[in-house]
Amino acid sequence: MRLLLAEDDAILSDALSAQLGAVGFEVEHAPNGAVAEYLLLRHPFDAAVLDIGLPMVDGLSVLRKVRETKPALPVLVLTALDGLEDRVAGLNAGADDYLTKPFDFPELEARLRALLRRVRAAPQAAAVVTAGADGQPLPELGRLVFDRDARRASVDGQPIELSPREWDLLELLLGQRNRVVRKEQITQAWGSERSAGEAPGGAGMIEVYIHRLRRKLEGSGVSIRTVRGLGYLLEPDAAAARG
CATH class of the missing domain: 3.40.50.2300 (Response regulator)
Structure with missing residues (x-):
């Protein structure tokens, strides 16, 4: 390495x-x-x-x-x-x-x-991905398409560039869609040996990554909602849901 x-x-x-x-x-x-x-x-x-x-x-x-x-x-x-x-x-x-x-x-x-x-080879593609390597449909939410095996996410066929921690965060939120993801779960997904409450600035670090991921998901029809006192929830945008 x-x-x-x-x-x-x-x-x-x-x-x-x-x-x-x-x-x-x-x-x-x-x-x-x-x-x-x-x-x-x-x-x-x-x-x-x-x-x-x-x-x-x-x-x-x-x-x-x-x-x-x-x-x-x-x-x-x-x-x-x-x-x-x-x-x-x-x-x-x-x-x-x-x-x-x-x-x-x-x-x-x-x-x-x-x-x-957290880093695996992820081939980049400009075309819309509709099926994984096994031919099965890929998870979609809004205009976001998520390929876990290839470690690739795209919106309307355009790849989203994600850091390893952003990828882990999006994967966790998608896997728990319609359920609140607690900060402790995020810390565990990142492989930290300490809980977010024990690590100095741990909660602040999670908020920074949530903010960065929100920006990258703009225009995807998907948003991350903060459930005060509990955690975060990935859901379709209100505007997308009305449409």
């Missing part, structure tokens, strides 16, 4: 490169944001660990640029900034996970492997 490590602390980057290499990763190191952006845009990687406080170009700017062409690349943000606003900014920029310094290497490895487990 090829990994980009963008970290400007030489001692930390050397240690992480050695530890990640020892557990099976092929690590490419970027000492600043400019190099990280260049490598990520021009070379294939299975995942990236990205520090926010990079010299030359900050990590969030790198992440936003990379997300324009590689929306599905698993990216873990590694930073000393641990405020709620910092976590939300990182997730809004496109991070799939957020780990603050100081940290223990086993947790970093576990989080990376959890991200990689």
Whole structure:
């Protein structure tokens, strides 16, 4: 598994490169944001660990640029900034996970492997998908078509670009359609070892991903409704239902 490590602390980057290499990763190191952006845009990687406080170009700017062409690349943000606003900014920029310094290497490895487990090859198609590989009709809701086996979702034949966590969230909401999905269920689907109530900023992280998924589902005839105090419900838009 090829990994980009963008970290400007030489001692930390050397240690992480050695530890990640020892557990099976092929690590490419970027000492600043400019190099990280260049490598990520021009070379294939299975995942990236990205520090926010990079010299030359900050990590969030790198992440936003990379997300324009590689929306599905698993990216873990590694930073000393641990405020709620910092976590939300990182997730809004496109991070799939957020780990603050100081940290223990086993947790970093576990989080990376959890991200990689969610990524499977997903062929892109511009045509409307009406049947899966087994010839059976695919689940539809509104104008949203969902192919679980190919890990592909589309609206009116146009693929929706989803990060691994956004995919897991949509899959859970579709699987529980007409039923409220609790935040604890979302955390479990993401493979977290802690409940949303115990992890700092956990509830805020879920809300960020709900907001991002809502934006991507605009115009699909499907919406995510917040059921206050309980969780979230995927349902057809009111306008679509009237039509």
